[in-house]
Amino acid sequence: MVMKKINFYSEDFKDQAVKAYSLSNESLKAVAQRLGISRFTLQDWVYHRGKSSKRKKMSILAASNSLVLEKEDLSPSELKALVLQLEKDLSLEKMRSESLSKMIEIAEREFKISIRKKSGAKQSLK
Secondary structure, X not given: OOOOOOOOOOHHHHHHHHHHHHHOOOOHHHHHHHHOOOHHHHHHHHHHHHHHHHHHHHHHHHHHHOOOOOOOOOOHHHHHHHHHHHXXXXXXXXXXXXXXXXXXXXXXXXXXXXXXXXXXXOOOOO
């Protein structure tokens, strides 16, 4: 029978590990290796601790969408991380938009049907 060593980490260490991952541009695996913990352990901590931090990020994102940022106690490194995350999200959305547009073009060509709404087209009265 193989005995597995069980490590116990303090809550402070867990919080610091999650913060280190969320503020860095490194992968989950790289941060876990740097901290000497399992990737799956860090992934679990990020998932469980991220639930409350997601609300904070969403409020920041909602505020930034309306161009009114509430005063937050964000350090320059946290702001930089937020900007990097927003730039990443923007590039992913641009790729998604281009992919969907290309799919519509292919569908229109292959199935010979008009999918996109034509400007000035009348709406049906259903």
